[in-house]
Structures are given as structure tokens and as C-alpha cells.
Amino acid sequence: MSAGSDLTLYSYFRSSAAFRVRIALNLKGLKADMRFVHLLKDGGAQHGSDYQKINPLELVPSLVDHGQVISQSLAILEYLEEQVPEPPLLPRDAGARARVRQIALSIACDIHPLNNLRVQQYLKAQLSADDQARIAWQLHWMRLGFDALESLLHDDPATGVFCHGDRPTFADICLVPQMTNARRIQMNLSSYPTLLRIEEAAYRLPAFVAARPENQPDAE
Amino acid sequence: MSAGSDLTLYSYFRSSAAFRVRIALNLKGLKADMRFVHLLKDGGAQHGSDYQKINPLELVPSLVDHGQVISQSLAILEYLEEQVPEPPLLPRDAGARARVRQIALSIACDIHPLNNLRVQQYLKAQLSADDQARIAWQLHWMRLGFDALESLLHDDPATGVFCHGDRPTFADICLVPQMTNARRIQMNLSSYPTLLRIEEAAYRLPAFVAARPENQPDAE
Numbered sequence: 001m002s003a004g005s006d007l008t009l010y011s012y013f014r015s016s017a018a019f020r021v022r023i024a025l026n027l028k029g030l031k032a033d034m035r036f037v038h039l040l041k042d043g044g045a046q047h048g049s050d051y052q053k054i055n056p057l058e059l060v061p062s063l064v065d066h067g068q069v070i071s072q073s074l075a076i077l078e079y080l081e082e083q084v085p086e087p088p089l090l091p092r093d094a095g096a097r098a099r100v101r102q103i104a105l106s107i108a109c110d111i112h113p114l115n116n117l118r119v120q121q122y123l124k125a126q127l128s129a130d131d132q133a134r135i136a137w138q139l140h141w142m143r144l145g146f147d148a149l150e151s152l153l154h155d156d157p158a159t160g161v162f163c164h165g166d167r168p169t170f171a172d173i174c175l176v177p178q179m180t181n182a183r184r185i186q187m188n189l190s191s192y193p194t195l196l197r198i199e200e201a202a203y204r205l206p207a208f209v210a211a212r213p214e215n216q217p218d219a220e
Numbered sequence: 221m222s223a224g225s226d227l228t229l230y231s232y233f234r235s236s237a238a239f240r241v242r243i244a245l246n247l248k249g250l251k252a253d254m255r256f257v258h259l260l261k262d263g264g265a266q267h268g269s270d271y272q273k274i275n276p277l278e279l280v281p282s283l284v285d286h287g288q289v290i291s292q293s294l295a296i297l298e299y300l301e302e303q304v305p306e307p308p309l310l311p312r313d314a315g316a317r318a319r320v321r322q323i324a325l326s327i328a329c330d331i332h333p334l335n336n337l338r339v340q341q342y343l344k345a346q347l348s349a350d351d352q353a354r355i356a357w358q359l360h361w362m363r364l365g366f367d368a369l370e371s372l373l374h375d376d377p378a379t380g381v382f383c384h385g386d387r388p389t390f391a392d393i394c395l396v397p398q399m400t401n402a403r404r405i406q407m408n409l410s411s412y413p414t415l416l417r418i419e420e421a422a423y424r425l426p427a428f429v430a431a432r433p434e435n436q437p438d439a440e
Contacts (some may be wrong), residue, residue, distance in 0.1 A: 056368040057326055068315050071327065074294075075321035082314045094289050101295035106277055108325075109292065115335045122360065127347050140342065148276040161403045 007032035013216035016177035026207035035213040036218040103171035111145035227252035231434035237293040238395035246427035256438040308331040323391035331365035
């Protein structure tokens with residue numbers, strides 16, 4: 001795979017999982033043909049039969065490389081890392097790699113899926129949770145996750161300018177979009193100085209800026 | 221790291237994330253010193269200050285290797301794979317690895333975290349969801365996930381005796397414990413012939429059998 005290779009990314013500007021993959025592609029200097037899947041219009045294009053054929057999980061993002069569809073943002077990140085090793089988005093040492101993956105997965109497994117659109121829709125339709133209850137739900141899981149992350153990152157000498165050392169890794173690629181989700185519901189982030197500092201460092205890199213939801217062609 | 225190395229696993233017999241790590245350790249022929257974290261007794265030992273010091277995420281499992289704590293089951297699996305390459309639990313080819321990770325993550329991100337104990341507790345306490353509503357919630361996310369997995373696996377020539385080819389991988393290590401969770405709430409699994417066939421194949425291997433919840437020293 002090279003910078004000129006035949007990649008297609010199915011994305012939605014507001015999807016934080018798609019945001020992760022957009023950052024990784026930018027950091028690797030890869031260009032993908034972008035296809036937009038509107039998660040809200042007409043009941044959600046991700047549930048339409050066209051997209052279902054591409055990804056039966058009915059979630060974005062999906063990356064297509066020479067006909068192979070890869071979904072799950074962290075599977076895509078690992079794939080890009082294996083196919084295009086430079087610049088590396090994981091450290092070299094196995095212990096350090098484990099630390100980075102642990103941070104990334106604590107966001108990708110234990111914060112994000114609980115606050116996903118489909119969960120919000122279920123809470124509203126099946127459990128009659130009103131706006132306030134749904135905001136409280138989102139804040140609860142983000143706070144639990146961010147509290148743990150701040151504590152993991154704050155006093156660890158392995159933390160540098162970024163979550164691990166001075167170069168962006170999978171951990172930052174997961175953290176920054178999650179911060180965007182937190183801001184969308186006006187979460188107070190003042191208890192997370194380390195997370196805020198890392199977010200600021202990330203936005204000094206064009207790869208993170210260009211991947212932001214508001215900078216996507218499908219942004220509303 | 222060798223079979224005689226100094227590993228400690230914090231586990232709970234019923235945790236399906238810990239179940240994954242137990243299978244991986246068994247497949248790799250690794251022995252870990254087991255510590256048991258009772259997720260229900262006295263409000264949950266995972267929230268106690270002793271365990272919080274080990275893992276501020278307050279979730280099991282955690283693996284400790286020479287003082288480094290690694291949490292998040294898939295980070296642990298990747299670490300074991302890097303440290304003890306044989307027998308491999310990921311295929312060699314990058315596209316195949318992506319397929320295996322996609323299956324594993326679709327369970328670890330999009331099914332399991334939604335049905336976790338802490339989510340059940342929140343649904344009950346904060347949203348007054350009764351037993352029936354909470355079972356319906358669990359069945360909903362498992363069905364969505366299993367429907368997609370059955371469709372991904374059923375007609376794909378890459379599926380073999382196991383999710384990918386004829387040797388167990390991360391995908392089977394995630395699938396089998398999720399099937400156990402499904403059985404615990406009496407989910408009807410008859411629409412998932414491929415998943416059932418793979419589960420049956422897995423239980424022909426002692427590594428999967430020994431890792432089952434009922435075969436743990438802390439089983440009740």
C-alpha cells in the first residue's frame with residue numbers, strides 16, 4: 001500500500017470512530033476516496049441495503065482496500081500501521097505498545113460505544129429516557145472514563161507531549177475525538193488538565209485539524 | 221517472557237473479558253498467578269481502593285507482567301501475541317489480521333460493553349429498568365451483533381473450522397465467551413449455525429474448556 005493506493009473510506013463527519021481513521025490516514029500521508037454515510041437522514045443511511053452490503057454491522061467507518069472491507073476503527077488503525085509503518089503510530093517496545101493500546105481501547109470499548117447514536121436512540125425509544133436523562137447517561141460514562149485516563153496519564157513518566165512520549169499514537173487518535181464528543185454535550189473538562197494539554201498538542205498538528213468534523217465536506 | 225515467567229491475572233469467573241485472557245494464556249501455554257476480584261460482593265471489589273491502585277478503570281481483567289499492569293483484554297491479547305508468538309493467535313497476512321481483529325472488536329466494542337455489569341446497574345438504578353427491560357436490552361445488542369457476525373462469517377471462504385481458518389484466533393477468543401453470556405440469559409441461538417459450529421469446535425480444545433467460568437477456582 002502506498003500513498004497513491006486505492007483506498008475508500010466510508011465516513012460521517014460527526015462519527016468519532018471515523019474521526020480516528022481520518023487522523024490516522026492523515027498522519028500516514030494516505031489519501032482515501034471519501035464516501036459519506038449520513039447517520040441521521042431518512043432513518044440512517046448506515047441501515048440502508050447499499051451500506052449493509054459493505055458493512056453488515058451497519059456502523060461507520062469502513063475502509064475498503066483493493067476490495068477488502070475493514071470495519072472497526074481500531075482494526076483499521078492496526079491494518080494501516082502494518083501496511084504503512086512510517087510514521088509509526090505505536091511505540092516499538094511491547095510494554096509501551098500495550099500501554100498505548102490500553103488507553104485506546106479504554107476509550108473505544110468503555111466510553112464510546114455506550115454513547116453511540118444507536119444507544120441514544122434505544123434509550124429514548126425503549127426506555128423513555130428524556131434529553132436530560134440521556135445527557136446524564138453520556139456524562140456518566142465519559143466521566144468514569146476520563147477520570148481513569150487522567151489518573152493513568154497524569155503521574156506516569158511515560159506520558160509526554162502526547163499520551164505516550166512525544167509523538168502521536170493510537171491513544172491520542174482515540175482521545176481527541178472523544179474530547180470533541182464531550183464538548184458537544186458541554187461537559188466540564190477542567191478536572192482533566194493532562195487530557196486538555198494533550199488535545200492542545202494534537203491540534204498543533206495539521207493531521208488532527210484536517211480530520212475534525214467541521215472540516216469535512218459532509219459537515220453541516 | 222516464557223511459560224515460567226512472572227504473570228499475575230486479576231480475574232472474575234463470570235467476566236467474559238477475563239475469560240478471553242484465560243483462553244489466550246492457555247493457548248499460549250502460559251501460567252499466571254490468579255487473583256480473584258469479586259465483582260458483586262460488598263459493592264464490587266473492582267471499586268475497592270486495593271484494586272483501584274492496580275487498575276483505575278475499575279474493570280477486570282488486569283494482567284501484571286514484571287510490574288507493568290495491562291488492562292483491556294484486547295491489549296493483553298496483542299501483548300501476549302507479541303511476547304509469545306507461538307502458537308500464533310493472529311494470521312500472518314495483514315488483510316487476514318484485519319478480518320480477525322474486526323470480528324474480535326465487533327464483540328469487544330459493540331456487544332460486550334453495552335451488557336456489562338456496570339451498565340446493568342445504571343439501567344436499574346438510574347433509569348428504573350426492571351428485569352424484563354434489562355434482559356430485552358441485552359438481547360437487543362447481542363442480536364444485532366450476532367446477526368452481523370453470522371452474516372460476515374457464513375458465506376466467507378476465509379471462515380474455516382474457526383472464525384478464520386482452522387486455528388483459533390482473537391476472533392474465537394472473543395466469540396466463545398460472548399456465547400456464554402448469551403446462554404446465561406437464555407438467548408435463542410438457533411439463527412446462528414456458524415457461531416454454534418465454531419463454539420463447538422472451540423470446546424474440543426482443552427484451552428477453551430479450562431478457561432470456562434464454571435472451571436475457575438472462584439466459580440460459585
